[in-house]
Amino acid sequence: MNAKESAIPFPIIIALILVLSAVGLTYEIAAGRVLAPFFGTSLLTWTAVIATVLGGFSLGSALGGIVAERPRPSALRQVRGALIATAVLMAVSPTLLGLLNSWGARGTSGMLLSVFIVFFPASVCVTLPSPLLAKLAIEARPGREGSSLGFVLAAGSVGAIFGAILAGFLALPLIGATATFAACGALALLCLPFLRGGGTENHGVTIAAAAFVAFAGLAGAPACQYESGLSCLHVIRQGPEVRLVSDGQLQAAERRISGADGEGASGLALSYTEWIWARMERDLGADASVMFVGGGGYTLPTKLLASRPEAQAVAVEIDPLVTEVVQDHMPRAGEMIVQTGYDASEDREADGRLGIVHADGRVYLNETQRRFDAAVMDAFSSGSVPAHLVTRETFSRLKEIVDGPVYVNLIDQADGRLARGVNEILSELYPHIEVVHGSFTSRGRGNILFAASPRPLDDLNDLPEGYSQTHLSEGRAFTDDRGWFGHR
Template sequence: MTRIPLWLLVVSQGVISAASLVVEIVAGRMLAPHVGMSLYTWTAVIAVVLAGFSAGHWWGGRLAEKPPAKALGWTGGALLAAAMTTAGAVLILPALAEPVLRLVAQPVWGITALTALVFFLPSFFAGVPAPVLAQIAVTTADRSGPALGAMFASGAIGAIAGTLLAGFVFISWLGSAATLVVVTIVYVASGALFLWLGRSRGRGAALASAVAALGLAGLALAAPDPCDRESRYFCLRVEDVSADPARPVNLMVIDHLAHGISARDLPLVQFTEHTAMLDALSMQRSARADFTSFHIGGGNYAVPRAFAARGTGPITVAEIDPAVTELAAEAFWFDPDTATVLHEDGRRALLTRPDQRYDIIIGDAFTDVVVPVHLVTQEFFRLAADRLAPGGSFLINVIDHEDRLRALASIVATMRTVFPVVEVWTQQVQPLPGQRMVFVVVGGDSRTEVDAFTVPAPDQTRFGALGDAFVDQLVEARGLVLTDDYAPIDRLMGRQD
């Protein structure tokens, strides 16, 4: 075998490492339409990918003991296998998601099992080349130490480059499927290079594998896209749920959850429990009609749209994803000229505007089914209280389960350390055992003047405040004070049980 230049080994290791990290980032994005984008999604992805790399490195170390030409031939075959399993991930994930998640009902294990079935093999095969290439570099270079250091550095730099390219370029410009097709092509090219360098005899099988990988890549590109729009943050989809095509009603789906419904001809009517409560309670608690409001999370912009239709005072919305705002304007009849839209995190938006005061601050941001951790802590509630005008109110949308209510209790307990009055509102109906329930928690200086109200949601729905004695008992039994240092909101929701 002809001596391979060190630069070629270094570049190859960097390219393969970059491609493998692109797959890791894309894995989280692809899983989101099925399981959401949560701490547990990323934990499962990182664990599965690292397990695959580790197993691949072990096997690659075994291959590295073989003569260089033979080791390169095996490595080329491994990369062709990586190409096939990477392209195949686009096709098998939708097929496996529903049966796996139904079979493994516990969320953490369901996410982990699905991730392992789809993304372990691509990571395993991508982990094979590193020890083989390092062994060749060390044994053929004039100085083994610098050669080994160069190989390690190349792998790390490639991993950094792949992470940045996936997060900042590929996903938002190409989408998940096309990004994995690019990785597939990189793996095929790299595999072909190593087979050629190793003068492998199995050229027919290698050619068939390459054709199969590229064929799977083509099928991946032709597969139905679960997203109408794939942004840097979310998989976004619009569904028409109207009964009359002449009077359109659209549903916004972000990742795997419905985030709001709007009707073109009914800007003042809310179609979900949480927006109905947020809208009505804001009206109830405002001292004047032209109140100012700050909204954390835009979604389909149903509440800001209703405020604008009523002619309230200045409306500010902090929505981290510009694509969500664009979709709300295109498909949910939100007029961006009626509000000041800040495309940044809501807590940061409040923090960097110390001179602004609002009559109403609404928290309606979610990561999967939980409020983002940094938006439920004592430190955040203090910030929100500081940005309220005298007599202002803070409202937050909370989801919890009827048989737990630990997340709700902890948010109430935390808000009570900041606000003199804290109320919990929900629909006045007997919940089913274990039912997922929607609440709005209100913090302020005074109580709401009514303890119940009826508004369209879209049918006439009655909402009421939970009794103080019940809330006190709930907080005492299940409430934790959440801080920036300790806010286990996912566990409190029961996602680890």
């Protein structure tokens, strides 16, 4: 085979670099999403994914440089082999992650091990062709090596940008993580026909890999029952309860009420919501207007509106999918959304008592002109509250638009850093604070609940089972600049 026969046109080389860069970034973002049902979504999980995938990219580039120096037929064979391995490894990633979890991969160490085993090999393989492609691009335009290298670097960057947009805005919300992994594998295989040369090609291996990728995409079990770019949701019916699980963490639950209409029954299935409702029932008037940051299962807004016909509520839920799933699967909350829900995103008056805003809670706080009698801060990303919702700036803004008490739900250790930080902020802003905690899990975390008010808070006659008042040590108040970093 002579050089002319093995030459690849420069535009094709640039296109291949762009596609493989897009595949690599799409894979990286999908990796963070598919981890969620097993290990949640946190700063730690994303750090582990990014570090592992970038480490794989680095090793793949180094190995690819060695391959690029080999005779052209040998180099092309090894690059084609790397693309086939890329396709298979990417397609099998969700299944392998599930197997590791079923074999006992738990906690931080289990997450780190799983990330390395599942995502590192494919990250190496997808990057291995890049040095050879760069070499071919430079050779394709003698005398114009500088601009050729510039086009190679630009194609890599543009491909990465395109891959990030493709994953976050299209692939993951529309087809889910499992199919996204298979699509990444399919794109890697589609590059093979443009890398001919290097002797007899084993078409049987390529066909087998393509069949495996197609099977993984079509027959593989989805990682989530319902999936968007923000949430991985499962609905679980357990006895009389309907439970909403997001990113592997129980987010909300509604108790199905027997009898004609469940009159007088709470419908609240989680003990922390019982405490918040008991406080609201004691603290608020009959026509209270309450903002809920974090829609979850809409159980507390539903309880408020069902119990107090003159009350108003605005629920700020970042993910529209959560609202859709609640409406379809949680009968009481779903009925309330249908009967009285309306779009409150523009702060305009509308018929209905349950305003729904699909936006980040902090963005809504910054922009809204409405005033409220009380607020409930109950937004979670997996097992922890988003850092930007527990800062001094957030609660200062809350105090500007909320005339009465603010109720906060956290998950933390007893006297943990998150709880102490929030307590410090609330103590700066409100003269009256009550703090209770529920039972703690084997990992030492549980619900820490706050009620902070400009006016004295009456004592509750009874607390939910397992709850007691608590005292928190001094802590560091979180700010937008130095915020909560998440559980580790």
